[in-house]
Amino acid sequence: MTLSESAAAPVNEVVLEAAGLTKHFPVRKRLRDFFSRTPAVVHAVDDVSFALRRGQVTALVGESGSGKSTVARLLAQLYPRTAGDIRLHGRSTRVRGGRAFRAYVRRVQLILQDPFASLNPVHTVRYHLTRSLRIHGNAGRTAEDLDRALADLLTRVRLTPPERFLDVFPHELSGGQRQRVAIARALGADPEVLLADEPVSMLDVSIRLGVLNLLQDLKERLNLAILYITHDIASARYFADETIVMYAGRMVEGGDSETVTQNPAHPYTRLLTESAPDPERITGDGAGIDEAAGKDRGQGEPPSLISPPAGCRFHPRCPHAMRRCTAELPPRLTVGDRPGHWTACWLYDPATVAADAPGSAAPDADPAVPPPPALVEREDTATLGEAR
Known part of the structure; x- marks a missing residue:
């Protein structure tokens, strides 16, 4: 689905859904564990269910270790799930690599917490964005098409003029600019869902609001479904339409953001x-x-x-x-x-x-x-x- 088709799709349509999502990580066995019939596991996520709707932001709130990031990686299909189901437009999906995984991530993109760690320091912004466009078939057929696509991505994330940022390295950018490049790279796939894993927690307080406003604008213009993961419940009230609270791997409360926070x-x-x-x-x-x-x-x-x-x-x-x-x-x-x-x-x-x-x-x-x-x-x- 192209961006124009995504923007024309009905608002509030369920795009991605988690149903009873569960993830247990095995623990390294000790000597006494070899005699136990029940292997020790970390109950990272247990029975998590919610839906991401087009044109809406759902916030997942909780303290560190509550399982928020694990939920994001499960929805991105980076971790195999222990139990439960992930439905994309109502169809159950389970991908582990190859063409199926590439087709899935073309529609569901993950934005990581630390932009400096998620960008390769030895490559320029041009390389990162070009790679995203080519992998997902959005680079066009000519060099002029590629240049237009690169300029369009940087303009969308408000890094203008585009030619100023294309040939710089990540260390030459500020934290907010690096995160905007990471968002632009995700947009290079023309996704329907953005999984934002604490996208502003590594940024200075003075520039967090600018990144949140950018995501808000992208949600409205491109009709995206956004999962916003944060430990700051105050920002969830400002940015999200729906807020879900997690504690120790389980969901404990949910509803519209104004009600849950107030x-x-x-x-x-x-x-x-x-x-x-x-x-x-x-x-x-x-x-x-x-x-x-x-x-x-x-x-x-x-x-x-x-x-x-x-x-x-x-x-x-x-x-x-x-x-x-x-x-x-x-x-x-x-x-x-x-x-x-x-x-x-x-x-x-x-x-x-x-x-x-x-x-x-x-x-x-x-x-x-x-x-x-x-x-x-x-x-x-x-x-x-x-x-x-």
């Missing part, structure tokens, strides 16, 4: 939003700091993914954990405040909400842990401590 439901999402800088929470004399809330902000470290905890993987750090959370994996539960807002948290189970009503006692509540609050009706941005 009215978070899952305790981990609340922890992420509180960690984002907020001028209204910080004052010179410290008056804006709630000391009581600070005690309930999910202390501790992420769990081991070789032997992840049973039930909800966030329960060792959750201030609202119940006995049920330690044994049963929560499914997707509707929050009810906005259409499409869901969370994987037992606090939103109807039985839990009924048990938490005045005069009722939760049958499975841990006596050492205060009973969970009824958060279904909440639409404010209270902190975890205030919710208690």
